Amino acid sequence: MSLMMQEERLILVDEQDNKVGIGEKMQVHRQGALHRAFSIFIFDRQGRLMLQQRAAEKYHSGSLWTNSCCGHPRPEESNLAAATRRLHEEMGFNCPLTEVDQILYRVDVSNSLVENEFNHTFVGVFDQPPAINPDEAEGWQWMTVPAIFAAIEQQPAQFTEWFKVILGHFGQGVIQQWADGLR
Template identity: 35%
Template sequence: MNDQLILTDLFDNEIGHMSKEETHRSGRLHRAFSVFIINDGKMLIQKRNKNKYHSGGLWANACCSHPRYGEALTDSVRRRLKEELGISCEFRELFDFVYFTEYGEELFEYEYDHVFLSEYTGGFDFDREEIEELRWINFDELKSEMLEEPRKFSSWFMIAAPKVLKLISER
């Protein structure tokens, strides 16, 4: 929680930095990223560790985090893929979006989220403090679960995943 996050305006221009804890307690807009990993018609999703400070026990994309102040976005993606999943892989940015979620009176996610896609076929050595469970899920099954049980998924996943699935289907 002591990492310095990059504060941005609505157009992702850097306007300062602040500790991760203070950023989330004050509800300041900051830079973040979400990595989606696919393979053979399936998407890798993670169940966040139930002890995470927000969204614990919810399903989300394979990896998500924040670049640290002074760290390039792609460098932070590589770092977190290694730290969270124990992998190195190629990825490309698909799109970005801004979202706001309130988790209580003093905890907010207000992120300028960059969404990346990777096609990966290897194994994982994931960090159990971050991730409770990993699961490959067929695209159609994922769509059905998202429609029928949206509360099982993180707020940012519910925004980004349909866009990722649509882009995948169009290629």
């Protein structure tokens, strides 16, 4: 585990996303404490979603497919600034991002950790291959929204738990609207 990750601090929140404290990243995930997070969905102009395959060495959910990028704002960062920073750190590009919704969820992930998140959902459009950071992602691909839902139905174990929860919460129609709205 990197020193940076050990020292990373997360914003603890209540169910209305009001800040209630600060916690060390691994401790927060071990305890399942509610914290602020974000998920980014990058679409191309054809309406396909960029999926990220998490690096095998990640502290949880390694090698699983998920949304384009996700992470946690630092205590001094806005959600948008954090999302912009992580998109560049993980996928090697920047593009305008727009927050479209929020979702509250709690899911068990690998290594006995819990993602208990008040998650801000961002969308953006980008039409080029990313320059992925191999410490963060081992692969990527474009997929249509219907193909993603079909793949999750056929092979759910290949996808992160939070990605399945987010897609299930919003549904195929809303996700497709996000894609169509960016064309």
